[in-house]
Structures are given as structure tokens and as C-alpha cells.
Amino acid sequence: MLASSLRTARPRTSAAHLLSRRSLLATTSRGGYAVQFQHARFHNHASSQSTIEVKPGATTGYTSQTINTPRSSPRSTADTAVLAKLPTPSLFRNLLIQNISSYPRLLTVLLGMLKRYTTFFITAPVFKHVLHQAFYAHYCAGATIPEITRTVRGLQQLGYKGVILNYAKEVDMHAAGQANEAERQKVHEEQVGQWLEGTLKTIEGADGAFAAIKFSGAGLGVVHMLEENREVPDEIFGKALTKMCEAAKARGVKLLIDAEHASQQKAIDKWTMDLMEKYNKGSDLVVYNTYQMYLKASSQVLAEQLQLAENRNFNFGAKLVRGAYLGSDPRHLIHDTKSETDTAYDTAAHMLGTYHERKPGSQTHVAIVLATHNANSANLMRTLRAEQQARGLRPAEAVYGQLMGMADELSLSLTTADEKRGFRAGDCDVYKYVTWGTTAECVLYLVRRAEENRDAVGGARGVRGLFWDELKRRFGLKKAASSAA
Numbered sequence: 001m002l003a004s005s006l007r008t009a010r011p012r013t014s015a016a017h018l019l020s021r022r023s024l025l026a027t028t029s030r031g032g033y034a035v036q037f038q039h040a041r042f043h044n045h046a047s048s049q050s051t052i053e054v055k056p057g058a059t060t061g062y063t064s065q066t067i068n069t070p071r072s073s074p075r076s077t078a079d080t081a082v083l084a085k086l087p088t089p090s091l092f093r094n095l096l097i098q099n100i101s102s103y104p105r106l107l108t109v110l111l112g113m114l115k116r117y118t119t120f121f122i123t124a125p126v127f128k129h130v131l132h133q134a135f136y137a138h139y140c141a142g143a144t145i146p147e148i149t150r151t152v153r154g155l156q157q158l159g160y161k162g163v164i165l166n167y168a169k170e171v172d173m174h175a176a177g178q179a180n181e182a183e184r185q186k187v188h189e190e191q192v193g194q195w196l197e198g199t200l201k202t203i204e205g206a207d208g209a210f211a212a213i214k215f216s217g218a219g220l221g222v223v224h225m226l227e228e229n230r231e232v233p234d235e236i237f238g239k240a241l242t243k244m245c246e247a248a249k250a251r252g253v254k255l256l257i258d259a260e261h262a263s264q265q266k267a268i269d270k271w272t273m274d275l276m277e278k279y280n281k282g283s284d285l286v287v288y289n290t291y292q293m294y295l296k297a298s299s300q301v302l303a304e305q306l307q308l309a310e311n312r313n314f315n316f317g318a319k320l321v322r323g324a325y326l327g328s329d330p331r332h333l334i335h336d337t338k339s340e341t342d343t344a345y346d347t348a349a350h351m352l353g354t355y356h357e358r359k360p361g362s363q364t365h366v367a368i369v370l371a372t373h374n375a376n377s378a379n380l381m382r383t384l385r386a387e388q389q390a391r392g393l394r395p396a397e398a399v400y401g402q403l404m405g406m407a408d409e410l411s412l413s414l415t416t417a418d419e420k421r422g423f424r425a426g427d428c429d430v431y432k433y434v435t436w437g438t439t440a441e442c443v444l445y446l447v448r449r450a451e452e453n454r455d456a457v458g459g460a461r462g463v464r465g466l467f468w469d470e471l472k473r474r475f476g477l478k479k480a481a482s483s484a485a
């Protein structure tokens with residue numbers, strides 16, 4: 001499975017020429033090296049940069065690196081041309097959602113009502129229809145395997161490789177109530193059983209790509225074990241994890257274990273590394289851990305876990321995110337500024353993406369999922385991979401993950417050639433993260449997406465302009481962009 005996903009190096013002289021001006025590789029006095037990315041080609045903020053020096057790492061060979069990272073986080077550097085691929089209904093839905101999101105107060109009221117009167121909204125015919133057509137169809141894959149498969153095929157026709165599939169249904173956390181120990185154990189067993197059933201269907205629907213797995217979704221019993229920082233899960237959840245991994249392995253699906261609240265993360269890390277050791281052997285790479293790079297500790301944790309993989313000869317799967325719990329996790333654990341988070345993210349991506357260059361003899365194979373809507377981070381990895389190919393090296397095994405219904409302009413730009421930057425079409429594997437389940441099961445997910453859109457709307461104004469321009473072009477109100485592919 002792994003061998004087939006490895007790409008052969010294809011040197012490209014023109015890219016080498018272009019990239020030699022873009023990145024600079026130099027040996028440092030400590031035997032490591034320093035890398036400076038020139039961001040100027042990706043955005044207009046080259047003058048606002050932050051620089052961090054990553055302290056000499058434990059033993060991963062990543063001794064010293066300086067990366068200049070811009071303070072801003074542009075959603076995309078795409079132009080209207082890439083949106084030409086998007087179906088018209090999707091274009092309309094994007095604009096509808098972006099426009100509603102530009103009235104944050106109205107949206108807050110609407111979301112409040114949706115959360116409070118969920119049953120009414122998902123049963124009253126008119127509201128149900130609007131919810132389904134405008135929002136569910138935009139963010140969700142469907143409720144059955146045939147519907148999910150149709151969504152996957154539609155995404156593949158747009159140029160995406162596949163999906164990161166997530167099951168929307170959340171276990172009822174109140175079910176355990178005040179029950180005695182025996183009753184609690186019974187509820188725990190039932191909840192883990194429900195979670196496993198949903199997880200196995202997710203693996204089936206993922207169609208050989210990725211399944212997103214949230215441990216805390218398996219109910220209160222599992223949440224308690226995570227909060228207690230248990231070294232290993234109990235027998236019930238342990239068996240469920242084994243079944244999940246065996247099913248994923250049999251179907252060629254990769255499991256992305258979500259990063260969650262800081263209070264649960266130590267146990268998630270431990271359980272996930274144990275699964276990696278068991279299922280990422282030889283040519284297999286089934287399990288990926290997630291690293292929230294906004295946490296001050298994450299650079300070190302990542303280096304240590306990579307080192308463990310190297311010491312014990314198993315393959316290392318890493319999904320890199322910035323982190324979603326800024327509002328709820330202890331603030332002191334998180335980098336003080338967005339700029340520091342950006343730098344930590346890009347440094348981690350570069351460290352993983354160059355592992356095979358630093359450790360050519362290592363048995364550990366590193367695979368990365370760059371889960372981000374940040375165009376700078378995505379383009380830095382694209383540049384690194386093009387540069388590696390230009391140098392006749394195997395490019396880092398990195399793929400990209402963005403939410404379905406969001407950041408389409410970035411996702412589509414990654415699937416498109418960009419001659420000015422020396423990027424060829426097909427050099428990026430982009431996966432869309434998509435949730436499946438009935439409308440009722442997906443409501444909470446839809447609310448979260450709407451809240452995210454509302455919070456991001458300030459930075460999304462430029463993107464909205466792109467969608468308007470493409471709509472006008474499609475209806476003959478505007479000339480096609482000259483660069484249209």
C-alpha cells in the first residue's frame with residue numbers, strides 16, 4: 001500500500017531555477033542548516049515577518065532552523081480562474097453562506113434558534129428543505145453509503161483525490177447519568193458499540209482514503225479515561241480500536257486520529273502511538289496522530305514521537321493543524337501570538353517534509369496531512385516538494401486537507417498548475433474533509449461550520465469577491481480572466 005503511494009523523483013530544471021531563488025539551504029555552524037523561505041511570491045506581506053529559532057531537537061536530526069513566517073494568514077492566493085471548475089449550485093451556496101456570514105449578529109440569532117428548536121427546523125417541510133439544500137448539501141456527504149459515494153465521485157471530478165470522512169453522530173454524553181457502577185459499565189459498552197458501528201461505516205464510505213476519528217466521540221467512559229490520562233484504554237475500547245484498525249487496514253483506509261482538548265491529549269497521544277507502532281509496520285501506514293501547532297509544547301512532542309517511531313522502526317503519520325480550542329483550552333499553553341503559531345506550523349511541516357533527506361537510511365517512512373486553510377502554509381509545502389523534485393529527490397509525502405464547503409478557492413488552486421510559481425497540475429493530492437449522517441445528526445456540525453464562517457468573515461471578503469467575479473463571468477456579465485485554464 002505504502003510503496004504504491006511513493007512518488008518517483010522527476011527533476012524539473014525550470015522549477016529548480018525558479019526555486020533556487022525562492023529557498024535557501026545553508027549548512028549552519030552546528031552541522032544543521034537554516035532555511036529561509038521567501039514568501040513574497042505568495043502574498044503581499046513580505047515585510048511583516050516573524051522569525052523563530054527552533055532549539056536543537058532531541059535526536060530527530062532537525063538541529064537548527066530559522067523560518068520567516070508572515071504575520072497574516074491569507075485564505076488564498078487564487079484567482080477567479082480556479083473557480084471555473086466549481087458547479088454553479090456550489091458557487092451560489094458559497095455566496096449565500098458568505099453573505100449570511102457577513103451579518104454576524106443575524107447569524108448568531110439564527111444559530112441560537114437552530115440549536116434551541118432543532119427538531120422544528122429538521123421536520124417543518126420548508127425549513128427542512130432550506131436547511132438541506134443550502135447547508136447540508138454544501139457541507140455534508142449524505143446519510144447512506146451510496147449517497148456518500150456520489151459525493152466522493154463529485155469531489156474527484158473537481159480534481160480532488162478523495163475525502164477525509166467523518167461521522168457526524170455524537171454519542172449522548174448524558175446517558176450515563178447518575179447510574180451505579182454496573183449501569184455505567186453497560187452504558188459505556190453500548191456507547192463504544194455505537195461509536196464502533198459508525199466508525200466502521202465511515203471506513204467503508206471513505207473509499208480507500210481517510211477516516212477522521214474522534215476518541216471522545218465514544219462516550220463518557222472514554223472521555224473519563226482520557227481525562228484520567230490512562231496509559232492504555234480499557235478492554236472494551238481497546239478491542240474497538242483493534243477492530244477499527246483491522247477494518248481500515250483491510251480497506252486501505254488511513255485513520256486520522258483527531259487532536260482534542262489539552263486535558264485529553266496526553267492519553268490520545270499515548271494510545272495513538274501504540275496503534276501506530278502496531279499498524280504502521282513494514283510498508284503499512286494506517287494510523288496518523290494530529291499535532292496542534294498552536295500549543296507551545298507541540299514542536300517538542302512532535303520531535304519526540306518521530307524519534308520514537310525511528311527508534312522502534314515504524315512509520316510515522318502526522319496530521320498538522322493549528323488547533324481548534326483557542327477559546328476553551330488554557331491560554332498559557334498556546335503560543336502568545338498567531339504569528340508564533342504560524343511559524344511553529346510551517347517549521348513542523350518543513351521538519352517532517354525533509355526527514356527523508358536528513359535520514360536517508362531510516363526505516364521510518366513519514367507521511368504528512370497538511371490540514372489547513374492557510375494558503376501560505378499550503379504553498380510552502382508545495383514549494384518544498386517542487387524543490388525536492390527539482391533536486392532529483394523524492395518529494396515529501398504530503399497531502400492537503402480542507403473542509404468541504406470551505407476554502408474551495410485554495411483547494412482548487414492546489415489542483416491547478418501555476419507556471420509563474422513553477423507548480424505543475426497534479427503535484428498536490430487534495431482531500432476534502434466531509435461529514436456524513438442524517439440532517440438531524442449533522443445539525444451540530446452545520447452550526448460549527450456556520451460559526452467558523454462568521455468568525456472568519458473579516459478575512460474572507462477578498463475571497464467573496466472571487467466568487468462574485470466567477471458568477472458574473474458565468475452569466476456573461478464579466479470577461480473571463482486571462483489566466484483562465
Ligand SMILES: Cc1cc2nc3c(=O)[nH]c(=O)nc-3n(C[C@H](O)[C@H](O)[C@H](O)COP(=O)(O)OP(=O)(O)OC[C@H]3O[C@@H](n4cnc5c(N)ncnc54)[C@H](O)[C@@H]3O)c2cc1C
Pocket residue numbers: 073164257258259260290292294321322323324325326334335336337338339341371372373374401402403433
Ligand atoms: C481537515 C482538517 C482537520 C482538522 N482537524 C483538527 C483536529 O483534529 N483538532 C483540532 O484541534 N483542529 C482541527 N482542525 C482545525 C484547525 O486546528 C484550525 O482551527 C483551522 O483549520 C484554522 O486554522 P488554519 O491553519 O486553517 O488557518 P489560519 O486561519 O491561518 O489559522 C487560524 C488558527 O490560528 C490559531 N490562532 C489564531 N489566533 C491565534 C493567536 N492569537 N495566538 C495563537 N494562535 C492563534 C488558531 O489555531 C486558529 O484556529 C482541522 C482542520 C481541518 C481543515
